[in-house]
Amino acid sequence: MVNVPPQVGYVLKHAQSLLHLRMEEALRPLHLTVSQYSCLYHLRGEPGISAAALARGTFVTRQSMNAMLRQLIDRGLVARPAQPERGRALPTMLTAAGADVLEAAQRLVVGVEQRMLAGLTAAETTALTGGLASCVKSLEE
Amino acid sequence: MVNVPPQVGYVLKHAQSLLHLRMEEALRPLHLTVSQYSCLYHLRGEPGISAAALARGTFVTRQSMNAMLRQLIDRGLVARPAQPERGRALPTMLTAAGADVLEAAQRLVVGVEQRMLAGLTAAETTALTGGLASCVKSLEE
């Protein structure tokens, strides 16, 4: 890391990589991966969402999301009807057990985020979030 | 994405995911992945570095880095002696062809980063980099 100019992309990757690692460590006792947590989290925000829409919100492909959902259904954390009411989309939702696991997981994740932001003021945190949101907006046409 | 509070971790993941995607698209004409670009980039900054140290700087495992290096050596972009001069570490370095490819790749990557930061002032960009660096520092013990 010597003679390497502090490029934004590299620091961004570094922060994301480290956050992912810490979250993985924190969620390990619950036998939950970061992707699975993200899946449950979005599912609570939008009950009855389709797997494809869930995949877009979690930054994975439909195929990966369906494989992940099968695991979560086997564990009883997620439920999905066998037949669609209309169209092809199968509305997915959290079970009571899934909501419990998510609540416990979120406490752990919030702890990690607080640790990540420990060196920043509230104003700096707001500026960081705003800056990242601007990057997202600029990168999607 | 409705009813989802703007958590920092999520926006961070979103920005990193999008940046990775745009870089992958930009580097495709050069038949280079983001990881390979990152590898060449660090190699130029620290010639003669070991594969293990390179792996730490690129956020992958030693095994993945050695596999990647084999590909890059086959393409003539990287060179590594067959025998270590001392110890077990094999000093890795860029070839002339590798330096050329890296230079072309970096132009493309800089373009993507500029696009990402288009909506931010210079001061905001500095604040963003500083905020991310603080997150990194807080997350590594």
Place this chain on the structure above:
DNA sequence: TCCTCTGTGTCAGTTTCCTTACATCGCAGC
């Protein structure tokens, strides 16, 4: 009505990366 386009679910194959494990080398301490 027919056609096209988009969105969704799914299967198969491949790639990439990680985890686990082992052997080797230099170094510091007894």
Place this chain on the structure above:
DNA sequence: GCTGCGATGTAAGGAAACTGACACAGAGGA
């Protein structure tokens, strides 16, 4: 001298993700 420790390189196996491909359902226009 010898031993434990850390760092490096390597191999084998598995987990997770992606790409490519196909079929189906609804919306909209010709």
